[in-house]
Amino acid sequence: MIGYIDKIKQISKQILEDCKVDMVIGFRRGTVPMMNEPCVAKTEDDVDQFVWDGHCGINLANYLMGRKEKIGIVAKGCDTRNIVTHIIENKIDRDQLYIIGVPCKGMIDRRQVNNRFEGVREVIDQGDTVKIIGADFEEKLDKTDLLQSNCATCTHPNPVIHDELVGDPVEVPTDIDQWADVRKIEAMSTEDKWGYFDDLLKECIRCYACRNACPLCYCPTCFVDESTPQWVGKSQDPIDVRTFHFLRAFHCAGRCTDCGACERACPVGINMRVFTQKLEKDCYDLYGWEAGLTTDVRPPLDTYRADDPEEFIK
Amino acid sequence: MAHMGVESERIHFSWVSSAESTKFVRVVNEVTEAVRALGPNRRFVKSHGLDRQSYDEKAA
Numbered sequence: 001m002i003g004y005i006d007k008i009k010q011i012s013k014q015i016l017e018d019c020k021v022d023m024v025i026g027f028r029r030g031t032v033p034m035m036n037e038p039c040v041a042k043t044e045d046d047v048d049q050f051v052w053d054g055h056c057g058i059n060l061a062n063y064l065m066g067r068k069e070k071i072g073i074v075a076k077g078c079d080t081r082n083i084v085t086h087i088i089e090n091k092i093d094r095d096q097l098y099i100i101g102v103p104c105k106g107m108i109d110r111r112q113v114n115n116r117f118e119g120v121r122e123v124i125d126q127g128d129t130v131k132i133i134g135a136d137f138e139e140k141l142d143k144t145d146l147l148q149s150n151c152a153t154c155t156h157p158n159p160v161i162h163d164e165l166v167g168d169p170v171e172v173p174t175d176i177d178q179w180a181d182v183r184k185i186e187a188m189s190t191e192d193k194w195g196y197f198d199d200l201l202k203e204c205i206r207c208y209a210c211r212n213a214c215p216l217c218y219c220p221t222c223f224v225d226e227s228t229p230q231w232v233g234k235s236q237d238p239i240d241v242r243t244f245h246f247l248r249a250f251h252c253a254g255r256c257t258d259c260g261a262c263e264r265a266c267p268v269g270i271n272m273r274v275f276t277q278k279l280e281k282d283c284y285d286l287y288g289w290e291a292g293l294t295t296d297v298r299p300p301l302d303t304y305r306a307d308d309p310e311e312f313i314k
Numbered sequence: 315m316a317h318m319g320v321e322s323e324r325i326h327f328s329w330v331s332s333a334e335s336t337k338f339v340r341v342v343n344e345v346t347e348a349v350r351a352l353g354p355n356r357r358f359v360k361s362h363g364l365d366r367q368s369y370d371e372k373a374a
Binding site: 185186190191192193194195196197233237238239240242246278312313314 | 322358359
């Protein structure tokens, strides 16, 4: 993963020099540890700021909607799946993009690091291990123990579309049950399910960071901001909070790529992936659909097939 | 809805043509029977700032 950055810089400089693109979107070091931030490079000098390590969890596909320029973008497996979704939904043209694909080895979960250590000053991704440096300590941990939960169960780490890859594709694990969490909830009683979500959402402050970080949430006016009609109450009432989260998840049905941007952005650490994952699983079970794998097939929720499942209609 | 913990007996989907009056009656009867058997809905109802108990008392 460390070796990727030289290649990313080299490709970015080349495409800027050749005027193939007007800008390249990548990552630069953030102001706090483990928080790399998006960086738009318009000159070759800007490209020198680029970094790549296990702190690049933000989904850069979020910055493409409606752009008119030609854009180079550094994209992980999940990012490319969101780019595919954007292309399908006419948010950007494939011809406008130069995709620098990064075979992804997983992103580090900053919450796990902060839970285990106090006063973390720097976290260095060394490939298989992670070095955590604080004021008076230095620790080395296996990266597999610190991965974001969606990265630990990722089945598409390699870019699905790209103009250039910065390294060899990584091995795709085959023995992973990516929906183990959903199955656990499905097995609960009705009572327990209700309680589970009550408990999950009790910390929510409705800041909408999950929505803003999500590349799928690009509506000019979100349903929660509408006032005529008002689809959902704007209060902190648990029912309003629940309605917001469930409706948002439904808007992502058949589109969500489980990139984890929502969970990553949440200031209170709610795992809202349990909503989107359920819909992802349903889409897979009902339609054999995984979002963002190809631009050639329309998603199940905007097509009609005579054999669409309809057992729920009596 | 069922996944979030609303009783699945409350959730009904049906397709009734305008020519299917008997089916419409049957569906309405089935839905009311199923919901009546469950009793009043205590979930997915806004408490309007009241705690559960005083809300229930007020509703009763």
